[in-house]
Amino acid sequence: MGRIEKPLRKLFDRSRPYFEKGRRMERLKPFFEATETFFLYPAIPVEKKPFIRDSLDLKRYMSIVLAALMPPFFFGIFNTGFHARNASGLSTDFLSVFGEGLIIVMPIVVVSYGVGLFWEGLFAAIRRHPISEGFLVTGLLFPLTLPPTIPLWQVAAGITFGVVIGKEVFGGTGRNLFNPALTARAFIFFAYPVQMSGERVWIAVRETAGNAVDAVTGATPLAVAALADPKARIEAVFADNGYTFQTLFFGNHIGSIGETSSLCILIGALVLIATGIGSYRIMAGGVIGALATGMLFNFFATPDLPAWFSVNPVYHLVTGGFAFGIVYMATDPVTAPGTDKSKWLYGFLIGAVAVLIRVVNPAFPEGVMLAILFMNIFSPLMEYAEMRLRIRRRIPNV
Amino acid sequence: MQMKNVSIKKKIGIHVAGGPSHAVEKGPAITTVAAMPDRIPFIKPRLLVKKGDAVTIGTPLFEDKGNPKLRFLSPGGGTVAEIGYGHRRAITRIVIKTGKTEAHESFDPIDEKGLKNLDRDSLIETLMDRGLWPLIRSLPYRGIASPDEKPSSLWVSLDSADPFHVPSHLYLKDKEALFLFGIRILEKLCHPVYVCETEGAPVRSGEIAPLVTHRAPAIYPAEDPGVLLYHTKKSPDENLAWFTKGQDVLLLAEGLKTGRYPTSRIIAVSASGNGNGGGNTAASRCVDTRLGAPLSSLLPNPETASNLRWIAGGIFQGYTTDPDGYMGFYETALTLIEEAADPELFGFLRPGLFKPTASRAFLYALHKKHFTAKADLRGEERACINCGKCEQVCPVDIMVQFTYKCIYAGEIEEALMHGLLDCVECGLCSYVCPAKIELAETLKTTRQDYYQDRI
Numbered sequence: 001m002g003r004i005e006k007p008l009r010k011l012f013d014r015s016r017p018y019f020e021k022g023r024r025m026e027r028l029k030p031f032f033e034a035t036e037t038f039f040l041y042p043a044i045p046v047e048k049k050p051f052i053r054d055s056l057d058l059k060r061y062m063s064i065v066l067a068a069l070m071p072p073f074f075f076g077i078f079n080t081g082f083h084a085r086n087a088s089g090l091s092t093d094f095l096s097v098f099g100e101g102l103i104i105v106m107p108i109v110v111v112s113y114g115v116g117l118f119w120e121g122l123f124a125a126i127r128r129h130p131i132s133e134g135f136l137v138t139g140l141l142f143p144l145t146l147p148p149t150i151p152l153w154q155v156a157a158g159i160t161f162g163v164v165i166g167k168e169v170f171g172g173t174g175r176n177l178f179n180p181a182l183t184a185r186a187f188i189f190f191a192y193p194v195q196m197s198g199e200r201v202w203i204a205v206r207e208t209a210g211n212a213v214d215a216v217t218g219a220t221p222l223a224v225a226a227l228a229d230p231k232a233r234i235e236a237v238f239a240d241n242g243y244t245f246q247t248l249f250f251g252n253h254i255g256s257i258g259e260t261s262s263l264c265i266l267i268g269a270l271v272l273i274a275t276g277i278g279s280y281r282i283m284a285g286g287v288i289g290a291l292a293t294g295m296l297f298n299f300f301a302t303p304d305l306p307a308w309f310s311v312n313p314v315y316h317l318v319t320g321g322f323a324f325g326i327v328y329m330a331t332d333p334v335t336a337p338g339t340d341k342s343k344w345l346y347g348f349l350i351g352a353v354a355v356l357i358r359v360v361n362p363a364f365p366e367g368v369m370l371a372i373l374f375m376n377i378f379s380p381l382m383e384y385a386e387m388r389l390r391i392r393r394r395i396p397n398v
Numbered sequence: 399m400q401m402k403n404v405s406i407k408k409k410i411g412i413h414v415a416g417g418p419s420h421a422v423e424k425g426p427a428i429t430t431v432a433a434m435p436d437r438i439p440f441i442k443p444r445l446l447v448k449k450g451d452a453v454t455i456g457t458p459l460f461e462d463k464g465n466p467k468l469r470f471l472s473p474g475g476g477t478v479a480e481i482g483y484g485h486r487r488a489i490t491r492i493v494i495k496t497g498k499t500e501a502h503e504s505f506d507p508i509d510e511k512g513l514k515n516l517d518r519d520s521l522i523e524t525l526m527d528r529g530l531w532p533l534i535r536s537l538p539y540r541g542i543a544s545p546d547e548k549p550s551s552l553w554v555s556l557d558s559a560d561p562f563h564v565p566s567h568l569y570l571k572d573k574e575a576l577f578l579f580g581i582r583i584l585e586k587l588c589h590p591v592y593v594c595e596t597e598g599a600p601v602r603s604g605e606i607a608p609l610v611t612h613r614a615p616a617i618y619p620a621e622d623p624g625v626l627l628y629h630t631k632k633s634p635d636e637n638l639a640w641f642t643k644g645q646d647v648l649l650l651a652e653g654l655k656t657g658r659y660p661t662s663r664i665i666a667v668s669a670s671g672n673g674n675g676g677g678n679t680a681a682s683r684c685v686d687t688r689l690g691a692p693l694s695s696l697l698p699n700p701e702t703a704s705n706l707r708w709i710a711g712g713i714f715q716g717y718t719t720d721p722d723g724y725m726g727f728y729e730t731a732l733t734l735i736e737e738a739a740d741p742e743l744f745g746f747l748r749p750g751l752f753k754p755t756a757s758r759a760f761l762y763a764l765h766k767k768h769f770t771a772k773a774d775l776r777g778e779e780r781a782c783i784n785c786g787k788c789e790q791v792c793p794v795d796i797m798v799q800f801t802y803k804c805i806y807a808g809e810i811e812e813a814l815m816h817g818l819l820d821c822v823e824c825g826l827c828s829y830v831c832p833a834k835i836e837l838a839e840t841l842k843t844t845r846q847d848y849y850q851d852r853i
């Protein structure tokens with residue numbers, strides 16, 4: 001053992017007895033274990049055959065998802081800081097922008113993790129389960145889907161709903177039907193619509209003495225599009241408002257903290273695919289589904305129909321939370337089907353339904369969230385159908 | 399007959415360092431041997447000897463309470479030195495201290511002509527009498543074959559399914575004629591007899607080559623008889639098949655031909671990373687020894703390996719054993735691997751250039767070099783996250799996570815539909831599972847429970 005491991009080991013060994021059965025802090029054992037194994041990766045002897053095991057475990061699995069979330073996370077911090085300072089008329093050099101972003105974003109992340117961990121720990125203690133690593137992902141996914149001005153108490157309410165209703169009532173990690181982060185997001189969206197949409201929520205303005213802007217408005221690309229005249233082309237409307245395809249792709253515009261940059265999300269997607277942690281089938285299925293549905297609408301587009309009908313389908317991929325949803329939320333293995341063909345279908349339908357909602361109901365542009373939650377419901381069914389088909393192909397052995 | 403290539407699409411590369419060198423060494427003289435009744439599935443042993451009894455090679459030591467004709471003979475001549483009991487007084491070992499000269503029980507030698515004149519029933523009876531019948535086992539449950547069964551085929555795997563095993567060209571050397579005789583015996587018991595070799599095996603001699611009917615890819619566990627059967631069967635009638643291993647064919651043949659209970663065994667002794675970080679270590683070799691040899695006799699310096707994990711019967715399918723244990727009836731491999739060592743600071747965040755994995759989640763995936771095996775769970779048990787890794791590696795296409803859930807919910811019928819009985823107990827599903835769920839073990843015990851309730 002190294003120089004650091006030894007004293008740590010000692011520290012944990014000395015504290016462990018307090019968390020044993022019958023001792024005062026017995027109930028906090030899941031916390032103790034989570035902390036211990038975070039620092040000191042356990043070496044547990046294999047009891048049953050096979051006597052060697054793969055190095056991949058859930059800690060690694062979830063760490064890779066977190067790593068894949070880093071590009072949109074850091075970009076989100078920068079972007080939030082930039083728009084806040086820009087709107088407040090403050091200097092926009094990199095350091096102060098990033099610092100500003102940290103000040104705005106970190107409290108949201110900390111509340112999400114803190115409150116979420118509390119519930120997670122509570123249920124772990126009651127059920128005497130270990131704390132599941134999946135929470136580390138939920139706790140970061142959720143804040144990245146929020147507008148930067150979200151009141152912290154709503155963050156707390158959202159993550160509470162997500163963890164308790166989205167996951168624990170189903171029996172905890174592995175049994176949940178819905179993606180907890182998405183459940184949290186949907187809850188906030190419907191419970192506190194004012195803070196989740198409109199023109200005032202996207203820029204976290206810094207109120208300084210010298211600058212008396214009381215509210216800075218800014219419309220996200222989706223909001224701009226919603227107001228567009230049906231006769232106009234969405235691409236043109238976007239461009240008029242400064243949202244060229246490039247802007248949309250690189251993501252330096254206002255929007256939810258982590259959702260704006262398709263480029264960063266693409267990098268995350270590549271990490272997930274390269275490591276085999278995120279299903280490329282779901283992602284590719286989603287992209288194909290969105291493009292195909294977009295083209296189908298193009299086909300029916302007339303000047304009387306909403307402008308979204310005629311948009312170049314590629315725009316669907318870079319606007320709103322589509323990319324973020326399909327890369328990070330739809331690929332959650334627990335709530336997606338576990339079988340390969342169903343993954344294609346699941347992804348495809350998410351893409352299709354997301355575009356459908358966006359095009360047909362412009363008042364409700366954020367379709368991907370609902371699309372995923374909706375397909376979460378059907379995921380066990382698809383899985384089951386594929387399973388039946390595959391079983392039927394087997395030569396029975398009973 | 400045209401040789402068939404068995405194609406198995408799933409490929410999982412597990413590259414464990416420390417395989418045995420391809421040379422056979424004569425093991426040292428042995429003073430104790432043992433029979434290990436609890437390593438033989440499904441039998442209920444009834445002792446026929448007691449401590450202190452004098453026995454010869456071939457004296458019945460115990461029989462199966464369910465079928466007293468099924469007898470297990472002594473692999474050594476001398477006195478019964480110890481009878482070991484385990485959990486619920488199951489007999490774990492019968493140790494025999496061998497005398498200076500060991501006497502043999504003698505039966506009538508049977509040669510090719512004698513074999514021709516035997517009918518199937520008397521052959522079976524002869525094999526039972528001579529303690530050779532247990533070498534023939536039955537799919538899907540993998541217990542000793544029952545003479546009443548009607549097997550669709552009989553499979554001989556020349557090479558073992560485990561990554562560390564005695565290559566067939568080593569044990570077949572100079573025994574080609576004996577092997578041929580063994581196959582003739584099997585052909586009397588069941589038709590057809592299939593012999594499978596592994597891709598890339600050295601060219602066979604003139605006697606062996608025409609016997610080989612199938613060739614399997616050189617990936618674990620392609621040469622397991624269950625995998626071969628699964629990938630070749632055409633109808634449910636073929637589910638019941640018999641199998642035996644290449645070395646066991648030699649035992650069968652020797653037992654009939656010489657009229658003596660055969661006791662020779664070549665054991666693959668492998669040590670992964672014994673001292674120098676993997677590779678062929680001094681301890682990795684093939685040892686020509688006897689049935690039921692003490693494990694410590696298989697290594698030059700067993701004391702130096704006392705801190706390692708001793709596994710008899712293969713790294714995937716064997717048993718953890720004490721260094722003072724013995725090789726069981728079916729086992730042909732002794733593998734020594736490192737124990738789980740010390741916890742690692744922020745282990746899950748490391749790039750993992752040397753963290754062996756079948757996934758792509760560590761930098762190891764870039765080179766996939768042979769690694770030092772460790773009996774480390776490499777994580778903690780968690781709830782299933784439905785990642786699908788288990789079903790991706792299953793050689794017989796079981797959707798393991800769903801089958802596991804069926805078992806968990808008590809829906810055995812459903813689990814059977816999923817292919818529970820096709821499971822070959824290879825352990826790959828447990829190997830890859832990131833939630834560290836004991837899938838293979840659960841499936842195996844469920845199969846066995848199901849089998850025993852049905853009787």
Ligand code: SF4
Nearest residue numbers: 792821822824825827
């Ligand atoms: S279920 Fe597991 S142990 Fe059984 S054959 Fe499949 S991978 Fe091997």
Ligand code: SF4
Nearest residue numbers: 782783785786788831
């Ligand atoms: S590998 Fe483990 S966690 Fe993944 S689906 Fe199979 S049982 Fe579940």
